Amino acid sequence: EDQVTQSPEALRLQEGESSSLNCSYTVSGLRGLFWYRQDPGKGPEFLFTLYSAGEEKEKERLKATLTKKESFLHITAPKPEDSATYLCAVQPHGSSNTGKLIFGQGTTLQVKP
Amino acid sequence: NAGVTQTPKFQVLKTGQSMTLQCAQDMNHEYMSWYRQDPGMGLRLIHYSVGAGITDQGEVPNGYNVSRSTTEDFPLRLLSAAPSQTSVYFCASSRVTGGWETQYFGPGTRLLVL
Numbered sequence: 062e063d064q065v066t067q068s069p070e071a072l073r074l075q076e077g078e079s080s081s082l083n084c085s086y087t088v089s090g091l092r093g094l095f096w097y098r099q100d101p102g103k104g105p106e107f108l109f110t111l112y113s114a115g116e117e118k119e120k121e122r123l124k125a126t127l128t129k130k131e132s133f134l135h136i137t138a139p140k141p142e143d144s145a146t147y148l149c150a151v152q153p154h155g156s157s158n159t160g161k162l163i164f165g166q167g168t169t170l171q172v173k174p
Numbered sequence: 175n176a177g178v179t180q181t182p183k184f185q186v187l188k189t190g191q192s193m194t195l196q197c198a199q200d201m202n203h204e205y206m207s208w209y210r211q212d213p214g215m216g217l218r219l220i221h222y223s224v225g226a227g228i229t230d231q232g233e234v235p236n237g238y239n240v241s242r243s244t245t246e247d248f249p250l251r252l253l254s255a256a257p258s259q260t261s262v263y264f265c266a267s268s269r270v271t272g273g274w275e276t277q278y279f280g281p282g283t284r285l286l287v288l
Contacts, residue, residue: 065216095276104178104264104279105217148217160205160224160268161232162277164216 063088063153067165074139074172082134082168084149092152094132095162096125099146108134108147139172146170176200178280180265186286187255195250195283197265204270206248207277210234210261217264223248224270255287 064087074080086094093112097105109118111127118125122143124135134147146169150162181196199206207222219232221240229240237259239251248267252259262284268277 097279102282104281107276107278110276150217160207160222160270160277161219162209162217164218166214166216 063151063163065149065151065163065165067147067149067168069168070166071169072171074136074170076140076172076174077138079135079137079139081136082147082149082170084132084134084165085130086132086149086151086163087130088151088153088163090154092154094127095150095152096132096134097148097150099148099167101146105148136170139170141172141174144170144172178265178267178278180263180280180283182283183281184284184286186288187252188288189256191255192251192253193255195252195263195265195285197248197250197280198246199248199265199267199278200246201267201269201278202245203267203278204245205277206242206265206267207232208238208240208248208250209264209266209279211264211282212261220250220263252285255285257287259285260287261285 066085068083096108099105109125114129126133146167148167149165178199208220209217211217223229223242264282265280266277269275
């Protein structure tokens with residue numbers, strides 16, 4: 062069964078304290094892995110798409126990496142405005158006709174000043 | 175571009191009532207979908223469409239109907255609301271040119287069924 066697991070469920074950091082969020086996945090074949098940011102009461106906002114193991118993407122203080130079994134979202138020197146829930150989703154090859162995304166439950170990040 | 179828009183933002187229904195959640199996109203995306211988000215469950219696919227006149231079921235379709243008469247609009251209908259349909263509903267869209275591309279989400283509709 063295709064599955065996505067994110068850890069930790071919640072993470073509290075001090076401003077400037079770097080850390081990483083984990084997304085482990087089990088799929089029959091990976092079409093793509095997506096990271097989204099979700100603020101309270103809002104829809105998921107797209108951050109990154111990764112397609113193959115070894116790929117890396119960066120945006121400001123965020124860097125996403127991908128291996129054959131997991132993805133990491135590294136947050137360098139976070140600021141309070143980085144506080145949000147970060148969602149990981151995979152699109153299996155088997156979903157090529159449905160576009161279905163399988164989501165993890167998210168990691169809620171709180172960055173304290 | 176407004177992107178993906180959803181209305182209403184919030185709705186309260188009584189059990190057995192019907193309603194339509196509206197979703198529109200102005201990006202000329204072929205693919206549109208509906209997800210529901212529940213605590214501890216992640217987002218789950220309800221229905222999707224790969225183009226006007228074409229719809230199909232996702233992971234949790236029971237109790238919901240969809241249609242797609244235009245590229246821009248993809249409404250979700252609840253024919254007889256149940257408390258189990260209390261959730262936050264998100265519409266998403268993407269291009270399908272040469273393969274699946276990134277899906278963009280709307281702001282959501284929060285539905286409470288009493």
